[in-house]
Amino acid sequence: GESVGLHLPTLSVQEGDNSIINCAYSNSASDYFIWYKQESGKGPQFIIDIRSNMDKRQGQRVTVLLNKTVKHLSLQIAATQPGDSAVYFCAENSNTGNQFYFGTGTSLTVIP
Amino acid sequence: SAVISQKPSRDICQRGTSLTIQCQVDSQVTMMFWYRQQPGQSLTLIATANQGSEATYESGFVIDKFPISRPNLTFSTLTVSNMSPEDSSIYLCSVARSGTYEQYFGPGTRLTVT
Numbered sequence: 001g002e003s004v005g006l007h008l009p010t011l012s013v014q015e016g017d018n019s020i021i022n023c024a025y026s027n028s029a030s031d032y033f034i035w036y037k038q039e040s041g042k043g044p045q046f047i048i049d050i051r052s053n054m055d056k057r058q059g060q061r062v063t064v065l066l067n068k069t070v071k072h073l074s075l076q077i078a079a080t081q082p083g084d085s086a087v088y089f090c091a092e093n094s095n096t097g098n099q100f101y102f103g104t105g106t107s108l109t110v111i112p
Numbered sequence: 113s114a115v116i117s118q119k120p121s122r123d124i125c126q127r128g129t130s131l132t133i134q135c136q137v138d139s140q141v142t143m144m145f146w147y148r149q150q151p152g153q154s155l156t157l158i159a160t161a162n163q164g165s166e167a168t169y170e171s172g173f174v175i176d177k178f179p180i181s182r183p184n185l186t187f188s189t190l191t192v193s194n195m196s197p198e199d200s201s202i203y204l205c206s207v208a209r210s211g212t213y214e215q216y217f218g219p220g221t222r223l224t225v226t
Contacts, residue, residue: 049213091155097160098143099157099170
């Protein structure tokens with residue numbers, strides 16, 4: 001499958017600060033990406049998605065940015081809260097079906 | 113989204129035995145998938161569970177080791193056969209509806225092989 005990786009395996013931020021989690025992908029033909037949040041002992045939870053024809057998409061307190069030129073994806077979390085502490089994964093669609101390939105994951109810790 | 117349940121939630125098994133994991137969805141879905149997540153690692157796609165036909169396996173995974181059933185649009189099973197300690201992982205199913213790429217995950221089955 002495609003290679004999808006993250007720049008930083010761990011990230012610690014102060015409560016109330018903004019968080020930025022980065023992801024690099026390898027398949028320039030990928031046309032859809034999802035960010036997932038995984039809390040300890042649970043399955044991944046869908047946060048936000050973006051299609052390759054967009055470069056930015058906003059949700060509630062989260063923004064995803066896509067830079068196709070350098071094959072880079074980022075997730076920005078505004079006013080980070082303790083409940084945001086989790087592992088975050090980016091996932092890349094194979095563009096030949098519904099198969100997704102996951103990045104390494106970044107563990108976010110929010111310091112109260 | 114969809115409500116997805118998995119059984120069992122966890123199990124401890126002896127090497128050489130097999131375990132069948134069930135995935136149940138509260139509504140009909142087109143696509144069902146099985147993933148493996150080894151401790152502290154990311155998710156790796158095992159296979160796509162196709163309703164009415166054989167599952168489609170990813171490179172490195174074979175039907176003899178991970179047989180999959182998909183008898184209808186709300187249910188699938190994954191069997192981990194002839195287990196070894198290296199099979200100790202969390203096994204997750206996910207679903208997606210026709211016309212959308214959005215995938216939603218079950219809570220996972222934590223398998224420990226001794």
